[in-house]
Amino acid sequence: MKRTIAYILIIVASATLWPSQLVAADSRTTAEAHWQEGIAAYESRNYDAAIDSFRQIVLLGEASADVYYNLANAYFKRGQQPTLSRPFSGGELGNAVLNYHRALKLNPAMEDARYNLELAVDHTNDTDGVPQSFISTLWHGLRNAMTTNGWTITSIVMLACTLTLVMIYLLSERIAVRKVCFFSALVIALGFAVSTLLATSSHYAAINDNRAVVQCSDTTPVHASPDSASKIIRQPSQGVTVRISRNHGEWSEIIFADGEKGWIRSSAVEMV
Numbered sequence: 001m002k003r004t005i006a007y008i009l010i011i012v013a014s015a016t017l018w019p020s021q022l023v024a025a026d027s028r029t030t031a032e033a034h035w036q037e038g039i040a041a042y043e044s045r046n047y048d049a050a051i052d053s054f055r056q057i058v059l060l061g062e063a064s065a066d067v068y069y070n071l072a073n074a075y076f077k078r079g080q081q082p083t084l085s086r087p088f089s090g091g092e093l094g095n096a097v098l099n100y101h102r103a104l105k106l107n108p109a110m111e112d113a114r115y116n117l118e119l120a121v122d123h124t125n126d127t128d129g130v131p132q133s134f135i136s137t138l139w140h141g142l143r144n145a146m147t148t149n150g151w152t153i154t155s156i157v158m159l160a161c162t163l164t165l166v167m168i169y170l171l172s173e174r175i176a177v178r179k180v181c182f183f184s185a186l187v188i189a190l191g192f193a194v195s196t197l198l199a200t201s202s203h204y205a206a207i208n209d210n211r212a213v214v215q216c217s218d219t220t221p222v223h224a225s226p227d228s229a230s231k232i233i234r235q236p237s238q239g240v241t242v243r244i245s246r247n248h249g250e251w252s253e254i255i256f257a258d259g260e261k262g263w264i265r266s267s268a269v270e271m272v
Contacts, residue, residue: 031062038070047078065107072099072113076120088123094215094238094270096120101211101241101272108144108202124239126257143198148206151199158192212254212269214240222262226251233262242269 038053079092100117
């Protein structure tokens with residue numbers, strides 16, 4: 001009787017999971033088709049079709065760093081077409097910067113995306129902000145060398161190596177072996193501590209990421225208060241990256257790279 005019930009439960013579970021597996025497989029197949037279409041369209045300089053194909057992948061929930069990177073490239077190229085009245089007049093620059101950021105969020109080590117982001121930012125009226133110290137620059141560079149998962153795996157491997165060396169140190173009777181294990185364990189333990197801090201910092205930065213990109217095609221006024229009649233303190237162009245500190249109705253308080261604060265229409269910015 002118990003075996004019969006077990007068989008029934010297995011059959012029910014399989015019947016429940018099977019449709020979801022089919023949907024997931026179908027979604028990946030469709031995304032792959034859109035990917036091939038997008039690459040072909042981009043190579044033939046049909047940037048509108050490329051953008052549409054890559055956006056379909058995002059809507060399917062199959063986006064990756066490569067998808068966002070190619071979507072950003074397509075927006076950037078479309079914004080530079082000679083048929084436009086002026087460069088990036090359709091809001092392409094804002095979308096390019098946004099998607100470069102999203103690519104780097106999924107893969108901080110993607111140097112091509114970082115380089116192209118810098119090129120895109122050069123077309124905005126964004127400021128460099130407050131210069132960072134050498135230590136801060138070094139720390140952020142290390143943190144962005146891998147994803148949170150990458151640093152987590154690194155710290156686990158280093159912990160395992162440290163424990164293994166400690167065990168060998170405790171069990172070995174040879175002085176030379178004990179010395180090597182002792183000093184090696186100290187060095188790897190230090191690496192474990194640093195990689196753990198980097199993993200924690202990367203995770204904290206990801207869950208508290210309040211970056212947004214100005215998406216308007218022309219300059220959008222930033223006001224001193226959440227009121228269109230209030231004083232205009234700044235007019236950032238599309239593609240400027242800011243941080244959102246709070247929302248109030250249809251308004252968002254933003255912080256620029258140089259520390260200046262102001263209020264902008266929430267519809268004019270999009271979260272990274």
